[in-house]
Each structure stands twice: as C-alpha cells, then as structure tokens.
Amino acid sequence: MTALSTLVILAALLAVPLAWLGRERGIDLVALLCAAVLAWISPLSAAWIVGLGVGLPLAMRLAQQHGGRAPLAGVTALVVLGAFAAAQLSSGIVWIGGAFFTLRQLHVIAEWWMGRIEAPSVAAHLRYQLFLPALFVGPVHRLPAFERQCQRRRWDLGEFLNGAERVLIGAFSAEFIGNVVVANLRARVRHGLADSNAFLRDWALSAADWVMLFFNFAGMTAIALGIALMMGIRLEENFNRPWLARDLLDFWSRWHMSLTNWCRDYVYRPVVALTRSTLAGLVAAMLAIGLWHEISFYYVLWSFWQTLGVVLSRTIMPKIASQIPAPARRVLAPLAILAWLALARPVIGLLL
Amino acid sequence: MTPLAQYIARLVPGWAVCPVLALCYAVMLIAVLIASSNDMAQIIYIDVRGQ
Structure with missing residues (x-):
C-alpha cells in the first residue's frame, strides 16, 4: 500500500464518526472532509473534482430550462475524457481518484442525457463524487443507487x-x-x-x-x-469469486464488476446498437477497459489479446471443454484463464 | 454475527467462537501492522498516480 493511499484510508476511517453526526448531513460532512484531504495532498485533483462537481449540475439545470441537453452532454463528456487523458499522459502530477471520477462523471452525464435521471442537486452530486471510501479504489458506484442508500441509511x-x-x-x-x-x-x-x-x-x-x-x-x-x-452505505460489489469462472468472459464479468458493468452499459451496448455487431461491441469495451488502465500502445494490444481470448473461449474452447470431465473442467478452467491472462505480457513484449 | 463469526461457528463448539474469533482478529491485525511497514509497489487499480 503506498503512503498516500494509506493516508486516504485513514482519513476515510476518521470520516466514519462524521458520517453519523447527522443522518441527513453526515455524508455531506464526509464529502467536505474528502475535499479537504484532496486539497491537501493533491490540489489539482480537488480543484477538478469539486469544480466539475459544482459546475456540472448547474450547467445541467440551465440546459434543462433553455434546451441544449445533447450539446452540453457531448461537450462535458469530451472535456472529462480530455482531462483524464491529459492527467494520464503527463508525468509529475499527483493525481488522486481521477480515473474513477471520470467513469462516475460520464455515468452521470450519460444517464442525464438519456433522460433516466434529472440533473442532480449540487450537494447530491458532490456527495456522490466525493465519497471518500470509494475515491481512489472504486467501486464505480452509480448515482441513483448511492442517493437511495444515503436516504435510507440508519444506524445498525x-x-x-x-x-x-x-x-x-x-x-x-x-x-x-x-x-x-x-x-x-x-x-x-x-x-x-x-x-x-x-x-x-x-x-x-x-x-x-x-x-x-x-x-x-x-x-x-x-x-x-x-x-x-x-457509514451505513452498501456499495456495489466489485468481485464475485473470479477464480471460479468457467471461461474468460465469465472471468471478466466477475473481476472488477463495476468497471465491466460500466463498459457494458456505456460502451458495449451503444456500439452493438449502432453496428449490430457483438464483436465490435466487445472490441470497443475491451479497448475502453484497457485504455482506462493506461493510455499506451501496450494496453491497446492488451485489449485485443483479451478480445481474442473471449472469442476463443466462446468458439473453440467449448468443443475442447466438452471432452473433459466436469470435475477436471472446474479445476482446469481457472488455470487456463490465468495462463491466458498472464500470457499477454510476454506475447506483447515480443511484439513491441 | 459477522460473516467470519458465522463461519467459525460452523467449525468450533459454541463456547469457543468468541476466543477463536478474537484470535483471528488479533492475528490479522498484527500481520497487517507488520506487513504495512514494508514499502510496497503501487498497483494499477489504486488511483494514486504521479507520486
């Protein structure tokens, strides 16, 4: 665990009593502490998250009143993605929580653009974006579920x-x-x-x-x-026993589930809807997952490797697996998955 | 009962649940305290970049 991540975890633990100072305002106090901690260790991250956390809901309300929902959604999505790319590609900047913040922000923009949610209040949006326990390690929780949890939480x-x-x-x-x-x-x-x-x-x-x-x-x-x-809030799970997966697709639906679900909802489904091709959707989703980890040519190749693995696991592997007894399959499947995942690095190393 | 307490209750008699649970907590806590003094490499999923 790095020193800064340990610091944020300790701050999150200190925020637990704050969360119970008031049922209504407790999570607001957690957001305030989160902003203060961020401002202390990474002023740039704090300025970006708080600035967009305040500005976006106000802009959304204006767009709701005067029209222009689609242009605002498009521009803000591009700005958020651009900032994410700039932060990833520039060295020497202490950047905390930006990758998870970007996904949460794009989720809010997409849901609002599609009319599934109203523009959140500034307080609700800040509460959501500055939830200290999930700031730098996820999960990529969703705004409506988080708001419900905030409203329903009670001491237990x-x-x-x-x-x-x-x-x-x-x-x-x-x-x-x-x-x-x-x-x-x-x-x-x-x-x-x-x-x-x-x-x-x-x-x-x-x-x-x-x-x-x-x-x-x-x-x-x-x-x-x-x-x-x-703090009385049940966030989305991120893992569902990934090493019990039957194949690579099953593995990716059990590993970092909040990221996989995000890519399914905001990358895979739209691409499949546009192209009528599940393969195009899979490639796009894997590219999004890869580039989210790191914007580099290595991760582009890594995404193609994972796509190839998923395709093989759904085409050739069932025929091979059907000849193996079920108990042996249960043992061999996780080993085969691990072997494929691990093979990416030496194979890409040969290509680069 | 917490999930770990429920798990322990399936393995040991009722009177032993509390001591075994306390022992488990103590061992985990000591291990974490000792291990956290090591300087560990950063993992990609922990979004603390550019240190």
Whole structure:
C-alpha cells in the first residue's frame, strides 16, 4: 500500500464518526472532509473534482430550462475524457481518484442525457463524487443507487461490525497475503527460473502478478466497501469469486464488476446498437477497459489479446471443454484463464 | 454475527467462537501492522498516480 493511499484510508476511517453526526448531513460532512484531504495532498485533483462537481449540475439545470441537453452532454463528456487523458499522459502530477471520477462523471452525464435521471442537486452530486471510501479504489458506484442508500441509511450495530470486519479482512488480504505471501512466492519463482527461458520466466512472473493483483485489489476494495458499510452505505460489489469462472468472459464479468458493468452499459451496448455487431461491441469495451488502465500502445494490444481470448473461449474452447470431465473442467478452467491472462505480457513484449 | 463469526461457528463448539474469533482478529491485525511497514509497489487499480 503506498503512503498516500494509506493516508486516504485513514482519513476515510476518521470520516466514519462524521458520517453519523447527522443522518441527513453526515455524508455531506464526509464529502467536505474528502475535499479537504484532496486539497491537501493533491490540489489539482480537488480543484477538478469539486469544480466539475459544482459546475456540472448547474450547467445541467440551465440546459434543462433553455434546451441544449445533447450539446452540453457531448461537450462535458469530451472535456472529462480530455482531462483524464491529459492527467494520464503527463508525468509529475499527483493525481488522486481521477480515473474513477471520470467513469462516475460520464455515468452521470450519460444517464442525464438519456433522460433516466434529472440533473442532480449540487450537494447530491458532490456527495456522490466525493465519497471518500470509494475515491481512489472504486467501486464505480452509480448515482441513483448511492442517493437511495444515503436516504435510507440508519444506524445498525450489526452492519457496522460487518463493515469493520470487512476492513480488517481486506487489509489482511492486501497487505499480508498479497504483499507478503504472494510477493515472496513470486520472488522464489523469479529466483528459481533465473536461468530458464526469458519468455517462460516472464509468463510465470506475470501469472504471479495477476494473483498478487487479485489479493491487493480485492483487499483494497473490501476496505472501501467495509468503511462504506460502517457509514451505513452498501456499495456495489466489485468481485464475485473470479477464480471460479468457467471461461474468460465469465472471468471478466466477475473481476472488477463495476468497471465491466460500466463498459457494458456505456460502451458495449451503444456500439452493438449502432453496428449490430457483438464483436465490435466487445472490441470497443475491451479497448475502453484497457485504455482506462493506461493510455499506451501496450494496453491497446492488451485489449485485443483479451478480445481474442473471449472469442476463443466462446468458439473453440467449448468443443475442447466438452471432452473433459466436469470435475477436471472446474479445476482446469481457472488455470487456463490465468495462463491466458498472464500470457499477454510476454506475447506483447515480443511484439513491441 | 459477522460473516467470519458465522463461519467459525460452523467449525468450533459454541463456547469457543468468541476466543477463536478474537484470535483471528488479533492475528490479522498484527500481520497487517507488520506487513504495512514494508514499502510496497503501487498497483494499477489504486488511483494514486504521479507520486
């Protein structure tokens, strides 16, 4: 865990008592604390998130009254995406929560443009965008569900303890299992394969990195969801036992689910509706997922690799899998998925 | 009961649930405190960039 992320987690834990200072205004106080913490460690992030958090709802109301819903949605979506790209491509800027903020912001713009939600109030929008536990690690929660949770939340000791336990288990998963146990195993693999073929070594290390990433990211998400639960808010889950997946598509619907669902709703479905091609939708969604991680040629190739994997897992793999007994399939499927995911790095390394 | 307490209750007799749960919490907390002193690499999903 990096120092800044630890700092934000500690601030989120400190925000728990604030959230219970008032049922109505408690989450507003959490947003205020979030803005203060952001302003302290990354003034640019604070200015961007608060500026858009205040400006967008006001602009939406103006557009609702005077027309111009589509142009405003288009321009703001481009501005948000442009800022995201600029932040990703420029080095030396401390940028906190920008990637998740961008997805949440685009969700609000798209839902408003399609008429599914009214323009949120400034307070509701800031409350949503500046929810400290989910600021820098997700999930990419949705505004209507979040508002419902804010309105319905009530003190429940059982839920509070469930949340606290989840924070501890998440920290244990990220810090100890991921960063100590798996990291040590990875170091042993690296040492053991020091003299072996570079491609095989990179493949094995890439597989170890995926396992470590799972414990780190699932653990950090559990911390965020646990702190939110301590505040009486149940956010969307991000993982659904991804290593029990039957194939690669199933894996991606269980891993970082809030991102996958976002891409399904705002990339895959619109592209399929426009092109009548599920393959085009899949390529676009995978590109969005890849470039969200990092804007680079590596991630463009990574997206194509994942698309190829999904296509193979739905065309050729069922024929192969049908010849394998069901119990063996259950064991082999996660291994095959991990092997494919890990193979991306050495293969792309050869291409670049 | 928390999820971990429910899980432990399935494995040990009723009187042992609280001590085992407390032991689990203590072990996890100590492990986290020891492990968090290490300087760990940044992972891509943690959106704290450009440090």
